[in-house]
Amino acid sequence: MSPFSHVGIFTKPNDIRVDNTLHQLHEFLLQRGFQVFCDQNAGLILGLPAMPADALARNIDLAIVVGGDGTLLGTGRLLAPYEVPIVGINLGRLGFLVDVSPDEMTAQLEHILKGQYKEEPRFVLHAEVVRDDEIIGEGDALNDVVLHVRNEIRMIEFTTWVDGHFVNTQRADGLIITTPTGSTAYALSSGGPIMHPALQALALVPICPHTLSDRPLVISNQSAVEIQLCEQRDVPARLSFDGQNNIGLESGDRIRIHTRPEKVRLLHPQSYDYYHILRAKLHWGVQL
Amino acid sequence: MSPFSHVGIFTKPNDIRVDNTLHQLHEFLLQRGFQVFCDQNAGLILGLPAMPADALARNIDLAIVVGGDGTLLGTGRLLAPYEVPIVGINLGRLGFLVDVSPDEMTAQLEHILKGQYKEEPRFVLHAEVVRDDEIIGEGDALNDVVLHVRNEIRMIEFTTWVDGHFVNTQRADGLIITTPTGSTAYALSSGGPIMHPALQALALVPICPHTLSDRPLVISNQSAVEIQLCEQRDVPARLSFDGQNNIGLESGDRIRIHTRPEKVRLLHPQSYDYYHILRAKLHWGVQL
Amino acid sequence: MSPFSHVGIFTKPNDIRVDNTLHQLHEFLLQRGFQVFCDQNAGLILGLPAMPADALARNIDLAIVVGGDGTLLGTGRLLAPYEVPIVGINLGRLGFLVDVSPDEMTAQLEHILKGQYKEEPRFVLHAEVVRDDEIIGEGDALNDVVLHVRNEIRMIEFTTWVDGHFVNTQRADGLIITTPTGSTAYALSSGGPIMHPALQALALVPICPHTLSDRPLVISNQSAVEIQLCEQRDVPARLSFDGQNNIGLESGDRIRIHTRPEKVRLLHPQSYDYYHILRAKLHWGVQL
Amino acid sequence: MSPFSHVGIFTKPNDIRVDNTLHQLHEFLLQRGFQVFCDQNAGLILGLPAMPADALARNIDLAIVVGGDGTLLGTGRLLAPYEVPIVGINLGRLGFLVDVSPDEMTAQLEHILKGQYKEEPRFVLHAEVVRDDEIIGEGDALNDVVLHVRNEIRMIEFTTWVDGHFVNTQRADGLIITTPTGSTAYALSSGGPIMHPALQALALVPICPHTLSDRPLVISNQSAVEIQLCEQRDVPARLSFDGQNNIGLESGDRIRIHTRPEKVRLLHPQSYDYYHILRAKLHWGVQL
Secondary structure: OOOOOEEEEEEOOOOHHHHHHHHHHHHHHHHOOOEEEEOHHHHHHHOOOEOOHHHHHHHOOEEEEEOOHHHHHHHHHHHHHHOOEEEEEOOOOOOOOOOEOHHHHHHHHHHHHOOOOEEEEEEEEEEEEEEOOEEEEEEEEOOEEEEEEOOOOOOEEEEEEEOOEEEEEEEEOEEEEEOOHHHHOHHHHOOOOEEOOOOOEEEEEEEOOOOOOOOOEEEEOOOOEEEEEOOOOOOOEEEEEOOOEEEEEOOOOEEEEEEEEEEEEEEEOOOOOHHHHHHHHHOOOOOO | OOOOOEEEEEEOOOOHHHHHHHHHHHHHHHHOOOEEEEOHHHHHHHOOOEOOHHHHHHHOOEEEEEOOHHHHHHHHHHHHHHOOOEEEEOOOOOOOOOOEOHHHHHHHHHHHHOOOOEEEEEEEEEEEEEEOOEEEEEEEEOOEEEEEEOOOOOOEEEEEEEOOEEEEEEEEOEEEEEOOHHHHOHHHHOOOOEEOOOOOEEEEEEEOOOOOOOOOEEEEOOOOEEEEEOOOOOOOEEEEEOOOEEEEEOOOOEEEEEEEEEEEEEEEOOOOOHHHHHHHHHOOOOOO | OOOOOEEEEEEOOOOHHHHHHHHHHHHHHHHOOOEEEEOHHHHHHHOOOOOOHHHHHHHOOEEEEEOOHHHHHHHHHHHHHHOOEEEEEOOOOOOOOOOEOHHHHHHHHHHHHOOOOEEEEEEEEEEEEEEOOEEEEEEEEOOEEEEEEOOOOOOEEEEEEEOOEEEEEEEEOEEEEEOOHHHHOHHHHOOOOEEOOOOOEEEEEEEOOOOOOOOOEEEEOOOOEEEEEOOOOOOOEEEEEOOOEEEEEOOOOEEEEEEEEEEEEEEEOOOOOHHHHHHHHHOOOOOO | OOOOOEEEEEEOOOOHHHHHHHHHHHHHHHHOOOEEEEOHHHHHHHOOOOOOHHHHHHHOOEEEEEOOHHHHHHHHHHHHHHOOEEEEEOOOOOOOOOOEOHHHHHHHHHHHHOOOOEEEEEEEEEEEEEEOOEEEEEEEEOOEEEEEEOOOOOOEEEEEEEOOEEEEEEEEOEEEEEOOHHHHOHHHHOOOOEEOOOOOEEEEEEEOOOOOOOOOEEEEOOOOEEEEEOOOOOOOEEEEEOOOEEEEEOOOOEEEEEEEEEEEEEEEOOOOOHHHHHHHHHOOOOOO
């Protein structure tokens, strides 16, 4: 008996590499008697009717994502409020989040669908932008919320508070507020630390800061972070969620960030080992 | 009514800068009817009988440390098992741990001794060195446990496990296992992140690693860390506790590190603000 | 007898802080019998006729710039082909290039105008953008030529050749090609080394590179650098000169960079000491 | 006709991996009529009489080194004063300096011995330690001269001058003075830039500096560098040459470093490409 019955298939648009895997996955699920639902992209490829994202989220008890880490980020943000568990199938290249390879897919799913898996919760950030006491935009992020300069190579200036305490005013290309999940993504390129996925922490990682002692700061994920763009400097800035959605910012805007109560529920094969993926992705076996 | 009655005074050896402060402190405490005990160094300066460290730890309900952060580290390690609260008086230069200035000392102590303070727990690491299945040395650290090459500028090679999971084998000058308290000390010079003192986390920060993707790793402080020096390479190495105590290591030695259950209890003036100290110490107001 | 006779005054627009200094400077020069010419901004403030930039460059034998490092960068690029020497007066805050303070201005100029100065040549980069075998834009830079992503926080992908040798293909937020002059500006925030101004070298400094071993590379300034934006990824990018002028880029564009034969000639007071400025700007006296 | 006639063979001690290559090399040279001389290590393996290092240096017009980069460093320092050209054969793993693989050895040597090679000069540093106006030790380095703390994890404090100009006083684990050749060795692990081998420059790279703005500094290799260990702090320190030879230091000691006039002459196959080696060693093809 499977703990799951209604399975949603999610994939990325316009990538012919997923076709075979998708057909194989679909057939596999049908044969085992699961009810299968498709998102827009999967529906197009499989020639099946697709269900709008919100309806999908409410109607499935398992999501299978075929694609890269980026594809899973989008699905994760969508499903977090519903706490639908997610399995990630990659396109032949291991991802931090999509850790099942196409050629092991059926063998691994056989186990997972029977309830033999490791469940790993990943927390999600919520950020809202306040202008003149009104929320003018908001969004979720599984990797990171990034405040960054737009277009120009002029630095932006902003002030940060944590739990109401003034931290600093800095000038930089931007600031990454990253979860442990995002710590191996953009934040790592900006000098941030790797954080184990189970750590209940956020890192605030400045991007190319003017002051050389402006170093990454790790705080509890239960802390409330607030950032304000300085009024005086009129440099165009933007807030990005997982590098996928954006909100345009104006000087004086305030950004409020907190951790959502619901989690993204990643399901892994029982052989899953975070450090194995870390070694593979960072080429730690490789010596200079 | 004070919550305290038996006060221990701790200071550093051979530093004439503490004399005035110490006499002033002693008189202040006597006038208010506290029973005062001295460690070796304070006894020498005040011309009073000193009590051995262990006896002191058992007989006092408040410790006042006059000196730098280094002095407080030693006292902290001593008092952690007894959970005696500690106030740190600096020598005129703000420390991360000794945040009361001599010229504000009496005013601040007036409040603290009445029970008007902010208490901040800081956790302590315990490390033991295992050779041929026997513990050949152990120690505590409030800042950091540092595995480092000795004498030579040859790299050491070692393997790290977290909660029994193999992390990696790396070659480096060493590895810093730092608490949040130590994150603004040696680990910061080695590229580690700043961690807020309330964060229940450790960072593993490699020192000059051979592989450029060997980056700082932040994990829960409830994780057990184990490190083994590689058998093959006979480079002399050492384990340091807060840079103050040392154990000599041989190839093949295993180091086991975990968080102690007891905490160092720092008492701060109620105006204490961690980020204020951070800004002052890292010169964050200062712009290039 | 002064080696100079025709002095041009250059300043920044819309900054009332320069007014007093500018008037004082103008009077000082007139009293000593110099012929004084104004750029657009100085003319506006002094109520004098201004001369177009090109005519100015051809008619003066000394330029005095009142403003910040940014103001001097613009004047430097303008005057480089004519090799007119430049003195930089700051606005009360020491710059790397504008090292004469307003309150020492007349005393220092007294010496400089008599020929008592240290001359320091700074080389200038020239970059041109080639699309379909045609040069579609070009420019000069005294600090740096910066290839950077525009608008998005997606990485750009580009290939670099030095003297015709393939160096690498990398993914990053961008690449800074910096002179020693620019090495203490944006490149320093991105992890580049400080280069002494007399060094005949360039540094190629990646901005937030995806691959952690993509480190700054220092080469001779006589090397020809060529960079091509990858064809496949259509991420909007831009080329910036000293962060002041820009050229929009398309995928497949090639950027060719070389050192110009002419130099910017900075004149300093005889007490000038590069390391003194470095210490002051980087707060090297300041200890954690 | 070969431009060479007297060939010296150099290798590392106690490494059985070189045996086959050494015998093959020896036979190859004899067959082509070269006079072959052996250093101590090669003599032992080949069962031939060895010549003392100095005599070897004077009697050969070509050196062939079989081993790793470390082996070539020692031979390079030995031969630099005599400007004897050097070919490096590796042990199957590409080095920065030993770029001929054993399986290509005979084919490549065929060309090189006919005079078909790329010659690449690498400059050498000379450092002397002055105590009480007397030189108490000196040495050469092809990679780097490293001032470093010994034994302890306490920082050392030292002052640096370049061409007589005071640069700064810093506290750190040490300071690496690296050539371009050494820039991909220890200095890279300490955050230094990569410098192209043809660049006539030195980098001063602090090791774990206390002040976060103490960044690598690149200067002309014609500059004279002087470093003095501070008098007050009695931390044991040491000066290392290529990590192979050492001089013990006392507080107050002065270290004077300059570039030697003679060069190490590396001979490479004509297909040699520095960037190819850089890509291979830094795994630049490898993407996260």
